Amino acid sequence: MTDVNDVTAAPGARDVTLLVLNAEPPPRLGSLTGRTRILHGDESTIARQLPEADVLLVWDFLSDAVRHAWPGPGARPRWVHTASAGVDHLMCPELTASDTVVTNARGIFETPIAEYVAGLVLAAAKHFSGTNELQRQRRWQHRETRRVAGTRAVVVGSGPIGRAVAATLKGLGVKVALTGRTARAGVHGPEDLMPLLAGADWVVAAAPLTDATRGMFDARAFGAMSPNSYFINVGRGQLVVEEDLLSALHKRWIGGAALDVFEQEPLQPESPLWDVPGLVVSPHMSGDVVGWRDELTTQFLELFDLWAAGKPLPNVVDKNVGYVPLHD
């Protein structure tokens, strides 16, 4: 990772207008400040600002302001970068059909999310929540826990995050099957999903949100899983039919679950998800380690320099499928 202050904006950067959406607190735009025209926008201003912008930096992955404003009148940025792995919050048919290049934050979240998933797996196997509760009660109660090595996981999503999760679990001796949109070397296609779910101790959702993945974890999927299985979602909330997950937990179709993402974020205080036995709820934080905002900024500045110099960008999203295709 290059230090931000070492990044030299290409001369062309002077003539560029950069629109930064929903940056709170504003990212440290280092070398660009003073050398590029920078506009800060939000939901109320973006429709008006888009025609002026050459480049759009989408800083807030919770906002769907781009999707709503993009189809409006006037010129559109030639490049959109989102400081997230998923692009579901910004894509709309008009953006897909346009010549605008969309890039994402591939490279930033993989290791943190893989560690987070490994932590959830180990915490469940070793029954840390039970230990916590017994400690609160000052009770010494020995239990036998689960050996993770030799268990089986299915990781749904064969992009960089799914692959990082798979690699980390393999390092713990877990037998991992990876599933993706289509079968290819080392990746199972959708036709294998149900039988794989049936044999899995751990099921990890790490897929992008697309028309093909929306709601894929429903009653049928949870019904296929084993009563001892554990479900983890670090992808997008809409991959899961939450009502079906609740029902699967209540009926003990599955043994437990951890959700870091939700249909609606932030999760409202009155949501029934907060106190379901066996369900861990966390606030969309699995990938966010100390320093992540700096890393995202540095990555954007590196891409900006390439773009301003007319060089090819990495992390270009295939807008028709909704993620960066991996070539392997």
Next chain:
Amino acid sequence: MTDVNDVTAAPGARDVTLLVLNAEPPPRLGSLTGRTRILHGDESTIARQLPEADVLLVWDFLSDAVRHAWPGPGARPRWVHTASAGVDHLMCPELTASDTVVTNARGIFETPIAEYVAGLVLAAAKHFSGTNELQRQRRWQHRETRRVAGTRAVVVGSGPIGRAVAATLKGLGVKVALTGRTARAGVHGPEDLMPLLAGADWVVAAAPLTDATRGMFDARAFGAMSPNSYFINVGRGQLVVEEDLLSALHKRWIGGAALDVFEQEPLQPESPLWDVPGLVVSPHMSGDVVGWRDELTTQFLELFDLWAAGKPLPNVVDKNVGYVPLHD
């Protein structure tokens, strides 16, 4: 792992008296039953039974009955096997000086304990306990957590368990230093301990309890550690001066700790250790996965056959140092 029913006791086994200490519930002694004279003993009977026994199986690692009864009058078993990694609970000068062979359960606990430690590290890095508490309060509060890859660990104890912990942490990208009784290839000697503690994010105690290690984690050691460091004890409780650990946590000399072992076990309900902020208390269970008792029994039966056939035993403890020496 051979199935117990496949183990064929050598002919000599018929003439052998096996004393099984503190087996509750009794281990499944499979093929030995009916072919070997088996005595079951406890604290109140062992002194009387020892002279009759050729072999002693110490099933309960919490009891120090052997250490107390061994110096008494009469013949002594020629072989003692303990269903534990540590032998501190049974060693006494008379046993050390004798010709009796002592073996341990090397091979059973390594992976489970390494997984447990990795789970504690990830749970602390990802702040799972805070997430748990916020979930209880139905509060959506995003936090930045810690990247584990690239952090530094010191694992104290270079035996099979310490090595397994080191390998698992390395698999997560942690930079691991291993320390032991003497410096050798890949292992730091005691002279390096203090500087290593000063630079460590994670300090894992996985050493056997010996005269050299008793109380080694004291005010001086905790004082050397960093305020962000996390201390984990999966070795023996007496490695730690608990009062000094409490004080180090209160004064924030270290950031947190997890104890699976204690000076006195079980930990009494009135112990101050149960509710120290930042301290995780678990009931000596890090190595005990489902099936562990069967694995321990199978291991003993395999060793018994070797012994009855006059073959060399694996897992022989160097009684002078108190553990199985590794040759590497």
